[in-house]
Amino acid sequence: MASKLTFESKHKLLSGHEIPAIGFGVYMISPSTTDKVVQEALKVGFRHVDSAIMYGNEKGCGAALNASSLDRSEIFLTTKIPPGSMGYKSTKQAIARSLKDANTEYFDLILIHAPYGGQESRLGSWKALVEAQSAGQIRSIGVSNYGIHHLEELQSYIENGGGGEISVGQWELHPWLDHSDIAGWCQERGIIVEAYSPLAHGERLDEPVLAAIGKKYGKSPAQVMIRWSLQMGFVPLPKSKTPRRIAENADVFDFELDEEDMARLDTGEYAPTDWDPTVDMD
Numbered sequence: 001m002a003s004k005l006t007f008e009s010k011h012k013l014l015s016g017h018e019i020p021a022i023g024f025g026v027y028m029i030s031p032s033t034t035d036k037v038v039q040e041a042l043k044v045g046f047r048h049v050d051s052a053i054m055y056g057n058e059k060g061c062g063a064a065l066n067a068s069s070l071d072r073s074e075i076f077l078t079t080k081i082p083p084g085s086m087g088y089k090s091t092k093q094a095i096a097r098s099l100k101d102a103n104t105e106y107f108d109l110i111l112i113h114a115p116y117g118g119q120e121s122r123l124g125s126w127k128a129l130v131e132a133q134s135a136g137q138i139r140s141i142g143v144s145n146y147g148i149h150h151l152e153e154l155q156s157y158i159e160n161g162g163g164g165e166i167s168v169g170q171w172e173l174h175p176w177l178d179h180s181d182i183a184g185w186c187q188e189r190g191i192i193v194e195a196y197s198p199l200a201h202g203e204r205l206d207e208p209v210l211a212a213i214g215k216k217y218g219k220s221p222a223q224v225m226i227r228w229s230l231q232m233g234f235v236p237l238p239k240s241k242t243p244r245r246i247a248e249n250a251d252v253f254d255f256e257l258d259e260e261d262m263a264r265l266d267t268g269e270y271a272p273t274d275w276d277p278t279v280d281m282d
């Protein structure tokens with residue numbers, strides 16, 4: 001499967017829609033430069049943009065989409081409901097605001113950014129997402145940073161008539177952050193797993209194992225990490241504001257890591273570079 005992946009490959013979602021197999025992350029891209037950077041990503045062929053209300057740059061993402069000659073249906077746009085907008089009413093308001101800010105009629109995907117706020121807030125937010133999905137404002141819905149206990153709470157709510165389906169889950173995933181329990185839970189159920197910080201936020205690119213593997217294939221450490229993610233069946237969301245790196249991160253479909261190299265990258269380490277709400281017990 002992985003060897004047949006191309007830049008145009010898509011995965012089928014439980015919602016019935018499709019998601020591109022790789023996306024472009026826009027965390028920490030300033031609102032004033034987002035439009036230009038996303039246009040650069042679209043130019044090299046990315047068709048999937050991962051934004052969030054917390055990043056403050058939905059407007060720039062929407063501007064880039066609208067400035068491109070591509071049809072809206074050719075681009076997959078994600079945003080996320082922040083912890084400050086948890087609960088039914090706040091999430092409804094957040095969705096309306098985001099549609100306006102991004103100047104789009106619909107989002108392809110909205111995720112709950114993190115499982116904070118307690119059960120009532122989490123399920124209230126989910127209800128608002130389900131309603132917006134029925135109203136055509138969102139194509140697919142999902143969660144991010146949920147622990148298995150949060151996923152089970154949500155799955156049980158859905159099975160008891162709560163509605164919707166978890167199409168996508170997003171977690172920090174790279175060779176130095178083993179979330180295989182959560183990823184396995186999702187993959188067994190047909191939920192597509194997105195890998196955020198697939199380059200470990202740029203903090204592991206000097207690891208000798210990446211240089212060694214990269215040398216074998218004539219690829220950079222970043223390309224090896226993105227390829228690992230694709231071959232794990234994840235949807236990696238590499239971020240860069242640098243045109244040369246944006247192009248480099250797209251150039252990962254002409255090689256395949258062999259089993260031995262995949263095993264070398266199976267470090268078993270659990271070293272988050274970002275927050276880790278999966279362990280929140282509220």
Ligand SMILES: NC(=O)c1ccc[n+]([C@@H]2O[C@H](COP(=O)([O-])OP(=O)(O)OC[C@H]3O[C@@H](n4cnc5c(N)ncnc54)[C@H](OP(=O)(O)O)[C@@H]3O)[C@@H](O)[C@H]2O)c1
Nearest residue numbers: 025026027196197198199200201202222238239240241242
């Ligand atoms: N759901 C969540 O809670 C959550 C949390 C974090 C991230 N995310 C999503 O995941 C996306 C990616 O994660 P991330 O932004 O944390 O980190 P990342 O993609 O793992 O790494 C980005 C860093 O790596 C550098 N970089 C990118 N390509 C490179 C290359 N080819 N060679 C060398 N350095 C390179 C970037 O530098 P330059 O930009 O300076 O080129 C930047 O400093 C985010 O943008 C966001 O969409 C989601």
